[in-house]
Amino acid sequence: MSRLAEHISAPLAPRRGLNREQAAAYIGVGLSKFDAMVDDGRMPKPKRVDRRKVWDIRALDLAFDELPSEDTGDEVNDWD
Numbered sequence: 001m002s003r004l005a006e007h008i009s010a011p012l013a014p015r016r017g018l019n020r021e022q023a024a025a026y027i028g029v030g031l032s033k034f035d036a037m038v039d040d041g042r043m044p045k046p047k048r049v050d051r052r053k054v055w056d057i058r059a060l061d062l063a064f065d066e067l068p069s070e071d072t073g074d075e076v077n078d079w080d
Helices: 003-009 020-027 031-039 057-066
Strands: 047-049 052-056
Touching: 020 031, 020 052, 020 057, 052 057
Parallel strands: none
Antiparallel strands: 047 052
């Protein structure tokens, strides 16, 4: 098997740190929305690995858990 074939067929190692694009995709938003959420504190600031910014997947999970859920129960309707 060629080295390229080995590389392609090798499973990805689990990662704890994600780059900006991966972090945004992980929580299901675009880059500009992710940047806004980091700026306003809804998502964590990145860690620094030398000059790279890396988001801790555990911190993303905790921040995501704190986001409000859509309330599907008794909603207050200002028009009633």
